[in-house]
Structure formats: structure tokens, C-alpha cells
Amino acid sequence: MPAKWIFCAERDVASRREAIQVRASHSKMSAPSVPTGVIVPMPTYLFSATVTLAKPLDPIPLLEGGVRIVEPITGGTIEGPAFNATIEGGVASPIIVKGDGGAKAQMAYIYAYGHASDGSPFYIEESGIGSGATQNTRLIIQVGGKYQGLQTMYVLGQPTVNEARTVASVECFSIPLP
Structure with missing residues (x-):
């Protein structure tokens, strides 16, 4: 392991x-x-994002097995040396599957949008895999203005969610490209 x-x-x-x-x-x-x-490669800390999650929809059963959970993002913040912004909305919609041994895997799919501190609109796509407790994700950040350089970075995220599933946060790091 x-x-x-x-x-x-x-x-x-x-x-x-x-x-x-x-x-x-x-x-x-x-x-x-x-x-x-x-x-x-040595990761460099970029920012921390925190979002507020609304009550999820009932689980959606998938034909292939597992369920999709849809959790609306009602707002949040991004703060750090490389990016500062206000998250205005989005959705977290993980797919959860159970293996033969009862172990759960969660495939994370998160989408968020808002405005950066310089007024530029942004859109973030985050996806990854792990258990509900530990995950690694990749963020694709689409933004202009003084933050447009984020579009050229490979950004690794490590999300966590509180026990009540009302607040999620993700620590974000850039991984240098060769």
C-alpha cells in the first residue's frame, strides 16, 4: 500500500x-x-477553497451499479497566494460504488463558478477518485484577468467534507509540468 x-x-x-x-x-x-x-516534482501550495453545500437530492440509482449524489453548492470562497475569489454556485455530483468486499469508492465530479478578486468570471471543473474520507482530484480552472496563468497549470486538490456534509474544502497545489 x-x-x-x-x-x-x-x-x-x-x-x-x-x-x-x-x-x-x-x-x-x-x-x-x-x-x-x-x-x-514538488507541489506548490496555490489556494484553499471552501464551499457551502445545500441539502442533496435523493440518490439517483445508476444502471451500471452505484448511485449519483447531487449536492448543490450555494457559495464559498477561494483564498491563497495564487487565487482569491468568491464562489457563487455550482454542484458536487459524486458517483459512489461499492466493491465486492464492501469497500466504497467515490468518483468526485465538482463544478463551481463565480468571480475572481479582479472581477474576472471563473469556472472550475474538479474530478478524481478516492474514498469518501480521502481523495485526490484534478482541477481545471478557466479564468482570465490576472489569474489567467492558472489555466496552464496542473492543479492537484485534496478535498474534505465535514461529517454533516454541509461544508467542503479543498487544498490546492500546482504540480510542475516537465
Whole structure:
């Protein structure tokens, strides 16, 4: 079983190296060696997004198995060194399936829109997979103005939802492209 990534909000290299050392020390398996010439990408903290979720619709059964849950996003905020914005609406619509052993997998699909702090409209598509408790997602951000550079980044998200499923948050990091 692979070790969990531990990301730090600090953007300095020493903190990131420390996070990787912590990750390696928490691993039950020895860390694989990196071949010569391979550069391990280091994530950079971009922003944190928090949304308010309304009452979900009743689960929608899917013909292939599993259910889709539709949860309206009624608002939220994005704050961080790379992006500041107000989320005006959207929808979270994960598909939840159970395996033969009873384990659940959740495929996340989240869509949000609003206005950036410079007045530019934005649209975010987020998708990924994991359990209900831990997930990794990819965000595709469409925005102009001073934030248009976000459209060229590979953005990794780590979402969490409170127990009542009324508030969700996601910590977002850029992964450098080769």
C-alpha cells in the first residue's frame, strides 16, 4: 500500500523536503529509489477553497451499479497566494460504488463558478477518485484577468467534507509540468 502524501502549505524548499522525509518515515515499505536523471516534482501550495453545500437530492440509482449524489453548492470562497475569489454556485455530483468486499469508492465530479478578486468570471471543473474520507482530484480552472496563468497549470486538490456534509474544502497545489 503506498504511503500517503503529506503536503505543507509552506512554499519553501526546506519545508517540502521535510514533508517528503516525513512521508518516507511513515511508509511501511521502503521508498523506491529514483532513477538517475528523474526529477521528482514538488507541489506548490496555490489556494484553499471552501464551499457551502445545500441539502442533496435523493440518490439517483445508476444502471451500471452505484448511485449519483447531487449536492448543490450555494457559495464559498477561494483564498491563497495564487487565487482569491468568491464562489457563487455550482454542484458536487459524486458517483459512489461499492466493491465486492464492501469497500466504497467515490468518483468526485465538482463544478463551481463565480468571480475572481479582479472581477474576472471563473469556472472550475474538479474530478478524481478516492474514498469518501480521502481523495485526490484534478482541477481545471478557466479564468482570465490576472489569474489567467492558472489555466496552464496542473492543479492537484485534496478535498474534505465535514461529517454533516454541509461544508467542503479543498487544498490546492500546482504540480510542475516537465
